[in-house]
Amino acid sequence: xxxxxxxxxxxxxxxxxxxxxxxxxxxxxxxxxxxxxxxxxxxxxxxxxxxxxxxxxxxxxxxxxxxxxxxxxxxxxxxxxxxxxxxxxxxxxxxxxxxxxxxxxxxxxxxxxxxxxxxxxxxxxxxxxxxxxxxxxxxxxxxxxxxxxxxxxxxxxxxxxxxxxxxxxxxxxxxxxxxxxxxxxxxxxxxxxxxxxxxxxxxxxxxxxxxxxxxxxxxxxxxxxxxxxxxxxxxxxxxxxxxxxxx
Amino acid sequence: xxxxxxxxxxxxxxxxxxxxxxxxxxxxxxxxxxxxxxxxxxxxxxxxxxxxxxxxxxxxxxxxxxxxxxxxxxxxxxxxxxxxxxxxxxxxxxxxxxxxxxxxxxxxxxxxxxxxxxxxxxxxxxxxxxxxxxxxxxxxxxxxxxxxxxxxxxxxxxxxxxxxxxxxxxxxxxxxxxxxxxxxxxxxxxxxxxxxxxxxxxxxxxxxxxxxxxxxxxxxxxxxxxxxxxxxxxxxxxxxxxxxxxxxxxxxxxxxxxxxxxxxxxxxxxxxxxxxxxxxxxxxxxxxxxxxxxxxxxxxxxxxxxxxxxxxxxxxxxxxxxxxxxxxxxxxxxxxxxxxxxxxxxxxxxxxxxxxxxxxxxxxxxxxxxxxxxxxxxxxxxxxxxxxxxxxxxxxxxxxxxxxxxxxxxxxxxxxxxxx
Numbered sequence: 001x002x003x004x005x006x007x008x009x010x011x012x013x014x015x016x017x018x019x020x021x022x023x024x025x026x027x028x029x030x031x032x033x034x035x036x037x038x039x040x041x042x043x044x045x046x047x048x049x050x051x052x053x054x055x056x057x058x059x060x061x062x063x064x065x066x067x068x069x070x071x072x073x074x075x076x077x078x079x080x081x082x083x084x085x086x087x088x089x090x091x092x093x094x095x096x097x098x099x100x101x102x103x104x105x106x107x108x109x110x111x112x113x114x115x116x117x118x119x120x121x122x123x124x125x126x127x128x129x130x131x132x133x134x135x136x137x138x139x140x141x142x143x144x145x146x147x148x149x150x151x152x153x154x155x156x157x158x159x160x161x162x163x164x165x166x167x168x169x170x171x172x173x174x175x176x177x178x179x180x181x182x183x184x185x186x187x188x189x190x191x192x193x194x195x196x197x198x199x200x201x202x203x204x205x206x207x208x209x210x211x212x213x214x215x216x217x218x219x220x221x222x223x224x225x226x227x228x229x230x231x232x233x234x235x236x237x238x239x240x241x242x243x244x245x246x247x
Numbered sequence: 248x249x250x251x252x253x254x255x256x257x258x259x260x261x262x263x264x265x266x267x268x269x270x271x272x273x274x275x276x277x278x279x280x281x282x283x284x285x286x287x288x289x290x291x292x293x294x295x296x297x298x299x300x301x302x303x304x305x306x307x308x309x310x311x312x313x314x315x316x317x318x319x320x321x322x323x324x325x326x327x328x329x330x331x332x333x334x335x336x337x338x339x340x341x342x343x344x345x346x347x348x349x350x351x352x353x354x355x356x357x358x359x360x361x362x363x364x365x366x367x368x369x370x371x372x373x374x375x376x377x378x379x380x381x382x383x384x385x386x387x388x389x390x391x392x393x394x395x396x397x398x399x400x401x402x403x404x405x406x407x408x409x410x411x412x413x414x415x416x417x418x419x420x421x422x423x424x425x426x427x428x429x430x431x432x433x434x435x436x437x438x439x440x441x442x443x444x445x446x447x448x449x450x451x452x453x454x455x456x457x458x459x460x461x462x463x464x465x466x467x468x469x470x471x472x473x474x475x476x477x478x479x480x481x482x483x484x485x486x487x488x489x490x491x492x493x494x495x496x497x498x499x500x501x502x503x504x505x506x507x508x509x510x511x512x513x514x515x516x517x518x519x520x521x522x523x524x525x526x527x528x529x530x531x532x533x534x535x536x537x538x539x540x541x542x543x544x545x546x547x548x549x550x551x552x553x554x555x556x557x558x559x560x561x562x563x564x565x566x567x568x569x570x571x572x573x574x575x576x577x578x579x580x581x582x583x584x585x586x587x588x589x590x591x592x593x594x595x596x597x598x599x600x601x602x603x604x605x606x607x608x609x610x611x612x613x614x615x616x617x618x619x620x621x622x623x624x625x626x627x628x629x630x631x632x633x634x635x636x637x638x639x640x641x642x643x644x645x646x647x648x649x650x651x652x653x654x655x656x657x658x659x660x661x662x663x664x665x666x667x
Contacts, residue, residue: 011274013648016439018427054631069595119427126648128277147270
C-alpha cells in the first residue's frame with residue numbers, strides 16, 4: 001500500500017432508511033439478521049455508540065435492547081449483547097455470531113405485538129471531510145477538537161468497512177510513531193465509548209511528545225521556558241473554561 | 248411568496264455553539280462547505296403557526312449563516328384549496344375522506360399557478376408536507392434535487408387520498424419521514440430524520456428560579472409537594488383520564504400533585520368534550536390541577552416542565568411527541584408510553600422510563616418520587632441524549648447530508664452512464 005503524505009480527517013453522518021422488514025419473535029429476528037444487508041447490521045449493532053458519544057455507559061445494540069425490552073428474554077439479550085460487542089470482527093462474523101445466539105433461545109420466548117415489532121433499518125454513511133493533516137501535530141491538534149463522529153469514522157467505521165484495516169493508524173505509523181499507531185489499533189478493538197477512546201488516544205499522543213519536549217526544553221533559554229509555561233497554563237485555563245461552558 | 252426571516256440580533260450559529268459545543272458546529276460548517284455553491288429553497292404552506300413554520304424560521308437563517316444560501320417560499324391558495332388540503336391532511340392521518348375529480352383538478356391548478364409564481368430556482372428544493380407536493384411536476388429543472396419532507400404520520404393513511412398523492416412523490420429524488428412507522432411504500436429513497444426542538448426558543452431556553460416563580464404564580468400550584476405533569480392537548484389519544492388513574496394509584500403510596508396542562512379547546516369540539524370528561528373525573532380533587540393555556544404560552548410551559556418532579560406522556564398513540572424531548576432537555580425525569588417516536592427519545596432505564604399500562608405508569612411514578620436520585624440520573628442522561636440527537640442543529644445536519652448523498656448518487660450515476 002502506498003504511503004500517504006497527508007491524511008484527510010472525516011466526520012460522518014448516517015442517513016437512516018427503513019428497509020421494510022420487521023421481526024416479532026426470535027425466529028424472525030434471526031432470519032432477518034441472516035438476510036439483511038450489511039448496512040442494516042452496521043446500524044443496529046455497530047453504530048449505537050455514536051448515538052451517545054459522551055456517555056461512559058454505552059448504549060446497547062438495537063437487537064439486545066429489543067429482545068430485553070420487548071420480548072423480556074433477558075438471557076438471550078445478554079448473549080446478543082456479548083455477540084454484538086464483537087462487531088469489529090466484520091459483517092460475516094457478526095452475522096454468524098448473532099444468528100448462533102438466536103439458534104438456542106433462552107427462557108421467556110414470546111411474540112411481540114405488531115406495534116412493538118423490531119423494524120430493520122439501514123444506515124448509509126455520508127463521510128464529511130473536516131480537515132487535512134500533513135503531520136502528526138496537525139493530525140492530533142485537529143482530532144483533539146473534532147466531534148465524536150470523526151473518531152467513530154476512523155476508529156470504528158473504517159475498519160468495519162475495510163476488513164479491519166485502519167488507515168488512521170497506518171498514517172501514524174508511516175509518520176514515524178509506530179507505538180502510537182499500535183495503541184490506536186488496540187483502541188479501535190476495545191469497544192470503549194467514543195469519548196474514552198478520544199481521551200486515551202490524546203493522552204498517548206501527548207505522552208509520546210514528552211521526551212522530545214524535555215530534550216528541547218533542556219537547551220531552551222530560561223526566559224523562553226517561562227513564556228512556554230505561561231502559555232501552557234493559559235491553554236489549561238481555556239480548556240477548563242470551555243469544559244465548564246458546555247457542561 | 249418569499250418569507251423574510253429575521254436576521255438581526257446575535258448570530259444563530261454562535262447561539263447554538265454555546266449550547267451544543269464546537270464539534271457539532273464544525274460538522275455543520277464542513278457539510279456547508281460540501282454544498283458550497285448550491286442554493287436551497289424551502290417550500291411550505293404557511294409562514295406562521297405550527298411546528299413546520301417554527302422550525303423553518305430557524306433553519307433558513309442557520310443554513311444561511313453557515314454559507315448555504317437558503318430562501319423560504321410559502322405557497323398560497325384559495326378557500327377551496329385549503330378545504331382540499333385539510334381533507335388530504337386528515338385522510339393521511341387516518342380519517343375517512345375522499346377527493347372528487349374536480350378537487351384533484353383544483354389542487355393541481357393551484358400548484359401549477361404557484362409553480363409559475365414562486366422563486367424555485369435553487370439547486371436543492373425541500374418541499375414540506377402535502378400542500379405543495381405537486382410543484383415538482385410543474386417546475387422541476389435539470390440539475391435540481393427535489394426532496395419531499397413529510398411531517399405527518401402516514402401509517403394509517405386513507406388509500407384513496409394516498410393514491411392521489413403517491414404518483415407526485417415518485418417524481419422526487421428522495422423523501423424524508425420522522426419515524427420508520429410513518430413510511431409508506433415508495434419508489435424513491437426514504438430517509439428517516441426525526442424532528443427536533445429549539446434550545447433557544449421560549450419553550451426551551453434556560454429560566455432562572457425567579458422567572459419560573461413569576462410565571463407560575465398566577466396558577467396557585469402547591470409549592471411544597473412534587474408535581475407530576477402532562478402537557479398535551481385534551482385528546483383521548485393522550486389518555487388524560489389514564490394519567491389521572493395512574494396518578495391516583497401512585498398517590499396512595501406517595502405525596503404528589505398532578506398538573507394536566509393543554510391548549511385551549513375552543514375550536515376543537517372533541518377537545519372540549521375530553522376536557523369536560525377530565526373535569527368530571529377530577530371533580531373535588533384538590534391534588535389535581537387542570538390548566539387550559541393559550542397557544543402561545545411557551546414560557547409558562549417551559550416553567551411548568553422545569554418545576555415538575557416528573558413529566559408524563561402517557562399517550563395511547565403518538566406521532567413523534569416532541570414534548571418528551573422538551574422535558575428531557577430540561578433534565579426532567581420522564582415516564583412515557585412506548586408508542587410512536589417516544590422510544591427513540593426515552594431509552595428505558597437510561598433516559599427515562601417506558602410504560603405500557605396505567606399500573607405500570609403508577610409503579611414508575613411512585614419509584615421516581617421515592618428516589619429523586621434516580622430521577623436526577625435519568626434527567627441528566629436524557630439531556631445529553633437530546634443534545635446529541637434531537638436539537639435543530641442535528642436536523643439541519645441531516646438535511647444537508649441528505650442533499651450531499653443525493654448529489655453523490657447522481658454523480659455516481661453520471662459516471663456509470665459515461666462509463667457505459
